[in-house]
Amino acid sequence: MSVSPAASREYPERAALRFVLNGRPVDVWAAPQETLLAVLRDTLGATEVKYGCGEGVCGTCTVLLDGAPINACLTLGVHAQGRTVTTVRGLASPAGATGAAADGMHPLQRAFVAHEAAQCGFCTPGMLLTAYAFLEKHPHPTRAEIRAALGGNLCRCTGYARIVDAVEACVRARPGREDVLRDP
Ligand code: FES
Ligand code: FES
Numbered sequence: 573m574s575v576s577p578a579a580s581r582e583y584p585e586r587a588a589l590r591f592v593l594n595g596r597p598v599d600v601w602a603a604p605q606e607t608l609l610a611v612l613r614d615t616l617g618a619t620e621v622k623y624g625c626g627e628g629v630c631g632t633c634t635v636l637l638d639g640a641p642i643n644a645c646l647t648l649g650v651h652a653q654g655r656t657v658t659t660v661r662g663l664a665s666p667a668g669a670t671g672a673a674a675d676g677m678h679p680l681q682r683a684f685v686a687h688e689a690a691q692c693g694f695c696t697p698g699m700l701l702t703a704y705a706f707l708e709k710h711p712h713p714t715r716a717e718i719r720a721a722l723g724g725n726l727c728r729c730t731g732y733a734r735i736v737d738a739v740e741a742c743v744r745a746r747p748g749r750e751d752v753l754r755d756p
Contacts, residue, residue, distance in 0.1 A: 587602065593612075600649075618659050620661050628645060631643065635701060702721065
């Protein structure tokens, strides 16, 4: 995916930016002050990354930068230079190398569906990516730890219980991890 060099003439302050988005290299032009959220949504059309508060409060813009969850609304696009960015689309795609099954659905996504953990769905991409990154580092979480890990992601619809249920169920369903929850 690339943007025509004509963009560099239209916005002379813009600089070339190259990073890996969901397993594929992308080349874009970005102004120094542009947020990663703007680069992803407005330049690359990655509208699965949601714009909520724009102030680092709601977590709905969460993406993974080199595997770590960050608020794309508070991160400059230039910080992605030479790095890997994963959106919820990458979580679903085998190209994202996140452990998605052949059907393209990540187990967390399947659990969200099974537990009806999304209503309007606006918070869901950020929730999924935060949960994914948390479980990568903490494969044996308690329910309280799951709740704490998702504390920076706000949801106006679900009351959170079904979201935590889904993450819990995903942990339980992992092969050899049926007993991992220490405080059911
Ligand atoms: Fe980024 Fe709310 S839109 S934290
Ligand atoms: Fe609507 Fe979370 S499902 S904000």
